[in-house]
Amino acid sequence: MRGDPCNVENSPRAATGAMAALGLMLAGCVSQRQLVQNKEDMLAASGFTFTPADTPQRQAEMKKLPPHRFVRHERNGKTVYLYADPTTICDCLYVGSEQAYQQYRRLALQKQIADEQLEAAQMNQDASWDWGMWGPMF
DSSP states (O other), X not given: OTTOTTOXXXXXXXXXXXXXXXXXXXXXXXXXXXXXXXXXXXXXXXXXXXXXXXXXXXXXXXXXXXXXXXXXXXXXXXXXXXXXEOSTTTOEEEEEEHHHHHXXXXXXXXXXXXXXXXXXXXXXXXXXXXXXXGOTTO
């Protein structure tokens, strides 16, 4: 039956729902990629150096580290921080000093505060929305 709302194959709602689901999936991929890129930008801005894992030996060593996590090491009496990114975005290892790590933490905190302020501003903007014109459904 053509106008049957239970007929999923011909339902405009099903098509719209499928498109919305596809859009959310794609947005999830983009935002995950963007999150990794933002973190890498902050690592570089903090003073971490980046070395590509462009040899089999480097690949093998990088696989010993947890991905996307800081690992603290002592080298020649100094503390260094390693951050392995095995994704196709970078496929590299970031190495930084204690100072670079502390700078990264400051930048991450500043970003978190800015994100929270933006979210609060958006929520305040939503509070001014006039629901009255949309009827009693809400």
